[in-house]
Amino acid sequence: MMTIHWGILSTAHINRRVIPAIQQSNRGLLMGVASRDILRAEAYASSWNIPKAYGSYEALLADPDIHVIYISLPNHLHAEWIIKSLETGKQVLCEKPMCLSLSEMDSVEATCSRTGNFVMEGFMHLHHPQTHLWKSILDSGTLGDIHSLRSTFSFNLERPADNYRWHAAAGGGALWDVGVYPISLFQYLLGESPISVMASMHEENGIDQSTSAQLTYSGGRTGQFFVSFRSSFSTDTIIHGSAGQLHISHPFTNPDACVASIMRGNTKERLDVPRQYLYSGEVEAMHDFMLAGKIPVVTTSFSRKVLETILEVKSEK
Missing domain, CATH: 3.40.50.720 (NAD(P)-binding Rossmann-like Domain)
Structure with a gap:
């Protein structure tokens, strides 16, 4: 080989x-x-x-x-x-x-x-088996009809002068840096782009320090997210369906810290979350494509749809 x-x-x-x-x-x-x-x-x-x-x-x-x-x-x-x-x-x-x-x-x-x-x-989270588990749960109908998704990714970012994340001309800002995570996750889980967007940004020196947005999808489903460089560390996702809720801690970061559960009424079912080094999936996806021609989850078509949503969020701030 x-x-x-x-x-x-x-x-x-x-x-x-x-x-x-x-x-x-x-x-x-x-x-x-x-x-x-x-x-x-x-x-x-x-x-x-x-x-x-x-x-x-x-x-x-x-x-x-x-x-x-x-x-x-x-x-x-x-x-x-x-x-x-x-x-x-x-x-x-x-x-x-x-x-x-x-x-x-x-x-x-x-x-x-x-x-x-x-x-x-490099959407590493979309190549991880824990994310594939969330997708299989939604597709199986376990949660019933999906009504809403809510996701947060925030942390306090230091300001060294050479950190491009604080410079607008270099593509800085919370939306470009971490807003791509919930947007790409929603795109993957729902299999479609939003039909409308509402957003609000806290900006300084031409970049967003924080962004919150509501994305509306077909059938009235909504995806809400908050991302920030100026807030305490938080990362989670909650998916609401007619038959239950999926609660996920750490959907984008260290998978060893990820805890997930399905809530149905007063019943809580803790899930067995797959463990794998966070970045291995994207590397192996490249190997699969180059050695076997297997098309990965993230194609340029997928990336274009995510980019279109990011740009719409920026225009609706």
Whole structure:
């Protein structure tokens, strides 16, 4: 069986989450990391036991021994380097958000079509078996007719000057950073985009520190979410149906901390939640596609629908 060789574009903090998923896989091998500073790249490679270090992003893309690129650059650079990676014959896993505009998405999809190469947005939670369990519960009718979904993801984010999340031009803000989680979860669970959106934002210096929104779907179903950089840590999801409620703690973060239960009247059934390293699913989904042609949950079509909802939330603030 072919071993998939990975290269990482940047030495971003998020890499520490994805690297173990690659290194633990029996189908993948982390071969290289690139930085614009060769000394930084070499030090990073040494600390993570990565064989190759590159002093430019272009050098990594030019290496024929690399099959797939993981992009963890600031948000505003994603589309540019997705396109460059695809054009050099690489497959791509890109951190969310993959694109910041529909024109960027158009260019990415056109490049995929022209080159025959593939990009997947890094919605790690959608590749985790615990999320697949929520989907199977909804699809089975266990909760009856679904009426509403409510989700929260908030935390206090420090403000170092070099953190792009605080800069509008770099695609900063709570909606781009963590609002994508409930929006993508609702899209996955319901299988459709909202038909209307209402939203409110607390903004400062051109970015939203907090965003709350209500999304209305077909049949009057609603999805509500609150995301914030300026609130105590909280992450949960509650799904209300005519026959019961599904309560989920930690739907987007450490799955080992996830507790889920179904409430029917006064009866509470605690669920056996599948355990798996949070980022392994997205890495293995790339391997499944590259080795067996299996289409993943997250396609560019799915990512486009999520992007459209994000942009609508921003326009309705």
